[in-house]
Amino acid sequence: MSAPSTTRPARRSPFARGSRVDEGPRARFGELIPYLFEHKRILWFIIGLSILGSIASLAQPLLVSQVIGIVERGQALGGLVWALIGLVVISAVISGYQHYLLQRTGEGVVLSSRRQLVARMLHLPISEFDTRRTGDLVSRVGSDTTLLRAVLTQGLIEAVGGTITFIGALIAMLIIDPVLLGLTVLVIAVSVVTxxxxxxxxRVASQRAQAKVGDLAASVERAISSVRTVRASNATDREIATIDRDATGAWNMGIQVAKVSALVVPVAGIAMQVSFLVVLGVxxxxxxxxxxxxxxxxxxxxxxxxxxxxxxxAFGAISATNQALGALGRIQEIIKLPRESDADATIAASIATPGVRSTSAPAIEFDSVVFAYPAAAVELDTDSTTDAAANVDAELDALEAGDLDAPADRRRPGDPVLRGVSFTAARGQRTALVGPSGAGKSTILGLIERFYDPEAGAIRFAGVDIRTMPRTELRSQIGYVEQDAPVLAGSIRDNLLLSSPNATDDDCIRVLHAVNLTDVLDRNPLGxxxxxxxxGIMLSGGERQRLAIARALLSAPPILLLDESTSSLDGVNEQKMRLAIDAVAEDRTLIVIAHRLSTVVDSDSIVVLDQGRVVGTGTHSELVASVPLYRQLAKHQLLV
Structure with missing residues (x-):
């Protein structure tokens, strides 16, 4: 099996099912408190309203009792009736305003939890995205966070005022008739235990239900993101059936939650009815x-x-809180994961000699680098492209090895992708990486970007081990054009400003002109x-690729990493792109991956990789003479 993509690791094969997500750890109530305390001022105000409402409610039976006594004695009611009506109105107004504030605060809790979850999620190490499904992550942001609202809106805070009402009523009932109170408490105690x-x-059923909703979201995301492939493969009905199974699974778990919750709801009703009948009879x-x-x-x-x-x-609060804690467990599972930057200080401290940047050192240096992807993350490498030349290269490698099955495809999960790789990319020069599919070329670019860190060896930037550099500082020095040229939903301007937010429109138009993409502006009045x-579905494959390159050029970094940057271009645009890259390459270091050797034959240095090892380094003419694999590739592409 080939190594996973370092460029878009979350994008999996549309037909790769993957393992189901388990329920994850369950949250404790103490983990919910910080979300509530973010709104403690308004919550204290709501609790105050609840106490006032409880006092107004407790006063009503006392007034009713006095009204009945006065009527029995044949006396005038006076202002008691109006006082009773006033208490009822006050209780209703307090209840309505309190309900509004609880709903508003509940939305605030959902908002803050989503902000925290998204902030942590987008800072996770790339390896986490290799092993998690996009749809399930989206479900945690949308569905799981929504359940936190129920903690406030279904009685937790109201239970504070309710406790006062409960205690006040209990004392009043004790004063009125201890015997009736004893019978009532006996009935209530049974319901509380239940x-x-x-x-x-x-809580358990709710957590499992949310996990199933995550499964459903992942299946829907996979089918929608690959809808063209699904349609072309006549697999629409099969995908619908798969989503239907996940939807049914979510429905079944929802029914389980409903069944358990349904046992709680009538308990309060039964307790009230039995208590009422006992009090009425006795x-x-x-x-x-x-x-x-x-x-x-x-x-x-x-x-x-x-x-x-x-x-x-209180019963409703218990049910809602347990559902919220089930969802909070899935939220906390992500929040507790380490951020990508958390390991920087530890790694830097473990390196005895961090080094000092040198103007004479190579821009990038690989020194005996060994790397293997986590076993759970091993999938399709970005070296495995649909480009015809790439397929031919892989076949040539297999034929040279005497086997029709390419060795890279037989790599087992956890096997090294890079095995002691060493080479240098000189400052201001162009270095090309070539070799069969699965040789580790895209992995090298991913390591330079510090999507991963090597297991052994070192990667140096201007003589400094990149593990001692903050990732933000390192990446500010590098422009990276991925193999599949991802384009974000939005406008052309949004895509260009992704890494250069302060660029002007003139700057954007200039780089679009450099990559021969101004015709995209001309065909739409919005420019x-x-x-x-x-x-980027409204752009052709070549246009998407050129837009990605323009985005990298706009930031004008000293180092450019280009992964198959011209694979989707026709001959005319490829030539124009090469001229554009040549123009921006002055005083910059380029590291280029290419299967078509014609795009890299004029590179200052070419590194030939095979099965995770460097098998040759030199110029085109030197490699043709000294490296059999390179000679085979060049001969096939009519370059010798």
């Missing part, structure tokens, strides 16, 4: 016996409802604002 027993199952008997007045019985029943209501809120479509 809910606590079910809460753990809700209370009626005690009224008949003279142990309790009708006014006190009515007040007790009203307090009973007030005690049961926050209990229902630089013309949309390029998802992944």
């Amino acid at each position: 809910v606590v027993a079910l809460s753990g199952k809700i 209370g009626g008997f005690r009224v008949a016996s003279g142990a309790l007045t009708i006014a006190n019985l009515v007040a007790f029943i009203l307090f009973l409802f007030m005690m049961i209501m926050p209990l229902g809120q 630089l604002g013309a949309p390029v479509g998802e992944e």
Whole structure:
């Protein structure tokens, strides 16, 4: 199996299923607190409103009891009725405003969690994207973070005020009739034990359901991103069936959550009904016996409802919190991963002699570099291109080895991709990397960019081990044009300004002219604002490649890495591109990968790679005379 791509490692074969994502670790409640404390001021205000609402609610049964007593005695009600109406209105206003604030704060929690998750996700090491599916990562940002809202909107904060209401009602009921209270508490205790027993199952079921939603998102993303290949292969129905299986799996897990949650919902209702029936029956008997007045019985029943209501809120809060903790576990799994830059200081400290930049040292130097991709990340290398010349090169390599199966394709996961590679790229010169598919050419560029670090050996920039340099500083010195020339959705200007945000429109037009791409501006009245479509679908393959090169040229870095930069161009545009590259190559170091030797025969130095090793270095004429593999490649392409 070939090495994985270092240029777009998250882009997998559209038909590669991959392993399913497990549920991941479950979060603790303490991990949820920081998300809530970001909004502590408004939460304290909401809690204050909740307390006021609880006081207004607790006062209502007392007023009702007094109204009934006054009516029994035949006295005038006075202002009690208006006071009761005022308390009801105040409770309703407080409840409505509190609900709005909770919804608003809940959205704030979702926003802050998404910001934190996206910030960490886009700083993850490239190796993490090799082993994770894009759709599942998107699901964590969209679906999982949304569940955090439920913690606020479904009763957690309201439970604070509800607790006051519960305790106040409990004390009032104790004063009114301890016997009725004892029977009520017995019924409620059974319901609380039941809910606590079910809460753990809700968390597990919710976490598994979110994992299945991630599977579904990954399948949809794969099918949509490869829709043209799917259509051309008459595989539409099969992909629909695959997505349907994942959708059914998500539905099944959602049903599991619904089943467990459905057991919690009626518990509060049953507790209220049984408590009400017990109070009504026993209370009626005690009224008949003279142990309790009708006014006190009515007040007790009203307090009973007030005690049961926050209990229902607490049950809802338990269910919502457990679902949120299941989703938070998946969020925290990503947030706890180390950032790409976290290892810089440790690596730098482990290198005894960091070195000093030298103007006389080579721009880039590889010194006995050994590298292997993580076993889980081994997929298609970007050296494996659909270009006909690349396929021919691979066949020549296989024939020379006496085997029809290319050795690179038989590489096992975890096997070294580079095996003691050493070469130098002189400052201000052009160095070409050539060789069969899977030889490790694109891997070399990925290592220069520090998408990965070598397992042994060293890579030096101007005499300094690049592992001692911050990645941002290193990458600011390098322009990188990937093999598949990725284009971001947006406009032409958006793509050009990706690495040069301060460039002017004139600068953009200048580099477009340099790569013979001004016709794209002419055919759309929006000019630089013309949309390029998802992944640049509104541009041809050659135009996408030229736009990617223009993006690199705009930043004017001292080092340019070009991975098959002319593979999608026709002869005319290839020649124009070579002239453009020649123009910008002055005073710059170029490292170029090419399968078509005609594009690199005039390079200052050509490095020939085979099976992760350097088998020859020199000029075109020197290599034709001394390296059999290079001679075979040149002969096939009519260059000798």
